[in-house]
Amino acid sequence: MNDFLKQLMLYIIVGIIVVCIDFGSYKFLINIFDVDVSISKRFSYIIGALCSFFLNKSITFKSCTIKLEEPILFIIVYFIGFVSNSFVHDILINYFKGNIPFYVSTLSSILINYLGQKFIVFKK
Numbered sequence: 399m400n401d402f403l404k405q406l407m408l409y410i411i412v413g414i415i416v417v418c419i420d421f422g423s424y425k426f427l428i429n430i431f432d433v434d435v436s437i438s439k440r441f442s443y444i445i446g447a448l449c450s451f452f453l454n455k456s457i458t459f460k461s462c463t464i465k466l467e468e469p470i471l472f473i474i475v476y477f478i479g480f481v482s483n484s485f486v487h488d489i490l491i492n493y494f495k496g497n498i499p500f501y502v503s504t505l506s507s508i509l510i511n512y513l514g515q516k517f518i519v520f521k522k
Contacts, residue, residue: 408458409512415453417504420446424500439487439500440480443507447476450511459520468519475514479507 399407424442427433433441451472455461461468483503490499 405458405516409454409515412450412453412458413508413512416446416450419449420504421500435491436484436488439503440484443480443483447480450476454515455520459515461520471519472515475511475519478514479510482510483507 420442422442423445424438427438427441428435451469455468483506486506487499487503490502
């Protein structure tokens, strides 16, 4: 398997873990603490982002160095993904019930975050 496919597979595996963390915290905030769905999505995204940084840094992109620019660039990339995620989620909750807004908003940010991490944050 070439390096790109291996890296993409690792990103998908890490992504599945992060989405589970995101979704679990989203549902936890809504069901246990009765937090508004939009606010829950924002908090769950941030929790997932923190997990994503550490998992993708070490597992997917194998960035062993400690560089100040990595977390700064990661925050910028994830902020763009966060805005996309929140915007898409808030629009879709007006038209769809259930988990569809969560899934579609998550997919929109996955694309932004992968490209940003690969070509900006953890580029070699």
